[in-house]
Amino acid sequence: MRLSDDRISHLAHLVSDGIWNDDLVDFKDDDKVLSEIKKVIADYLRVEDDADSAARNKIRSLSRDVPEGSREWDILYKKYYEEEVSKKGFFSKG
Numbered sequence: 001m002r003l004s005d006d007r008i009s010h011l012a013h014l015v016s017d018g019i020w021n022d023d024l025v026d027f028k029d030d031d032k033v034l035s036e037i038k039k040v041i042a043d044y045l046r047v048e049d050d051a052d053s054a055a056r057n058k059i060r061s062l063s064r065d066v067p068e069g070s071r072e073w074d075i076l077y078k079k080y081y082e083e084e085v086s087k088k089g090f091f092s093k094g
Helices: 005-021 030-060 071-087
Strands: none
Touching: 005 030, 030 071
């Protein structure tokens, strides 16, 4: 999923504000916090994109044709996607 820098920045502000407003933490350097949140969001989106591509490529490389949208394709996609995400150390999307 591609998000613009502006959208990632907006999400980072929402996360930062939420953490601060809930009084979970006090920030010493707001700019550094926002920068780190943006980096984590961008890294996660990159992992998702890479996992999506890898899962689709694995399905395409099977010796038999598995039509996209079929039950088998969905099961294989979920399996391969979760494998790829877990390799990167991120949690998969349930």
